[in-house]
Amino acid sequence: MTTITTTCCIAGGGPAGMMLGFLLARAGIDVTVLEKHGDFLRDFRGDTVHPSTLEIFYELGLLDKFLQRPHQKLREIAGQIGDTHVHIADFSHTPTHCHFVAMMPQWDFLDFIADEAKTLPHFHLMMKAKATGLIEKNERVTGVNVETPQGPVAINADLVVGADGRHSTIRDSAKLSVEDLGSPIDVLWFRLPKKDNDGEQTLGNFNYGRILVMLDRGDYWQCAFVIRKGALDKMKTGDIQEFRNNILKVAPQLREHVTTLHSWDEIKLLTVTVDRLNRWWKPGLLCIGDAAHAMSPIGGVGINLAIQDAVAAANILHKPLRNKTLTTGDLNRVQKRRALPTWLIQRIQLLIQNRMMDRILGDDRPVRAPMAVLMLNKYPFLRRIPARIVGVGFRPEHVHLD
Numbered sequence: 001m002t003t004i005t006t007t008c009c010i011a012g013g014g015p016a017g018m019m020l021g022f023l024l025a026r027a028g029i030d031v032t033v034l035e036k037h038g039d040f041l042r043d044f045r046g047d048t049v050h051p052s053t054l055e056i057f058y059e060l061g062l063l064d065k066f067l068q069r070p071h072q073k074l075r076e077i078a079g080q081i082g083d084t085h086v087h088i089a090d091f092s093h094t095p096t097h098c099h100f101v102a103m104m105p106q107w108d109f110l111d112f113i114a115d116e117a118k119t120l121p122h123f124h125l126m127m128k129a130k131a132t133g134l135i136e137k138n139e140r141v142t143g144v145n146v147e148t149p150q151g152p153v154a155i156n157a158d159l160v161v162g163a164d165g166r167h168s169t170i171r172d173s174a175k176l177s178v179e180d181l182g183s184p185i186d187v188l189w190f191r192l193p194k195k196d197n198d199g200e201q202t203l204g205n206f207n208y209g210r211i212l213v214m215l216d217r218g219d220y221w222q223c224a225f226v227i228r229k230g231a232l233d234k235m236k237t238g239d240i241q242e243f244r245n246n247i248l249k250v251a252p253q254l255r256e257h258v259t260t261l262h263s264w265d266e267i268k269l270l271t272v273t274v275d276r277l278n279r280w281w282k283p284g285l286l287c288i289g290d291a292a293h294a295m296s297p298i299g300g301v302g303i304n305l306a307i308q309d310a311v312a313a314a315n316i317l318h319k320p321l322r323n324k325t326l327t328t329g330d331l332n333r334v335q336k337r338r339a340l341p342t343w344l345i346q347r348i349q350l351l352i353q354n355r356m357m358d359r360i361l362g363d364d365r366p367v368r369a370p371m372a373v374l375m376l377n378k379y380p381f382l383r384r385i386p387a388r389i390v391g392v393g394f395r396p397e398h399v400h401l402d
Helices: 014-026 049-060 106-117 168-176 232-236 242-252 302-323 330-362 371-378 380-391
Strands: 002-011 032-033 073-074 075-083 082-088 101-103 123-127 129-135 140-148 151-162 178-180 185-195 203-205 210-216 219-228 267-269 276-277 283-285
Touching: 002 014, 002 140, 014 032, 014 106, 014 123, 014 302, 032 151, 049 302, 075 380, 082 371, 106 123, 129 151, 129 168, 140 242, 151 168, 151 302, 168 283, 185 330, 203 242, 210 242, 210 330, 219 242, 276 330, 283 330, 302 330, 371 380
Parallel strands: 002 032, 002 151, 032 123, 075 203, 151 283
Antiparallel strands: 073 101, 075 082, 129 140, 140 151, 178 276, 185 219, 185 267, 203 210, 210 219
């Protein structure tokens, strides 16, 4: 078996893992990032780069270069609730340099970080490298076992970071306790063509017991159709035309678009999970991002939370890692820093999915916009509040490396 020694080994090449690896390498820490796939082309990776994440790129001197990548600017969140067009969030007043959400396929986002990180001598990215379990000695994590096309590899590290998502091998191997917060919804993920006369983007469509979200990916719409958890098997017993009709019930303007859906093979299931670890760490190990707290897709804030975790971890851990003085107290500081923002966002998500989405699904009656949403329509300045929560979040992080 091949053995590699590094200061920090990060399992998972998503937003949290790549950002943390990049920041630690900039601080002079030897870091190895493991990505189990051969590229970053995943269907279920989100597309939203929030103002707070764009602010991180600004602080790193990379914002202008990042925005040269193809993207669309989402300056407000709007939706259709029943017969009412609603304006929900206006990003023009966020306390950041960019007053918009950059809609960019996550593979482009990750490719950008990888390209920048590869210029750093302390950064090492291993593709097709799957973490299979932890190496432990005297009740301390000392490394990770990795499966590669060339054979098994043992990576010894002062710190292992689990950034391998909601189905984390690392947190399972560490036997960390998970609190399942529950979710009554799942999401069906599919594409529809974008037409020249489609007009302005409307993110959410809510009506007649159905919820459809549409993300602009330039030449096509990435669509998310919300269903009750576990309802897919029953839906698939019907003809694909029945599913098309469900889409048209909530978004009749898509009559020509849905003809491109020919079979259930074109529709993928995204199982929604909302949970969090009671403790994010053990000696020699830290979990961040979805590995520490799986988020609902509501608001697309999971990416933002993962990036904020990475920045906080880099700020707190780079000196102890550099000086070889890392303690469990340092790891606990990361959790303390990020636990409250995570709890607050998850509480908001649970409120929306349990009080709003769960009530809409399955009720074929026309939906009426709630009073709180109508207030956003009537008083535009109130839209700054959801924009701040979605675009910046609670306790936004800033880069502090030296």
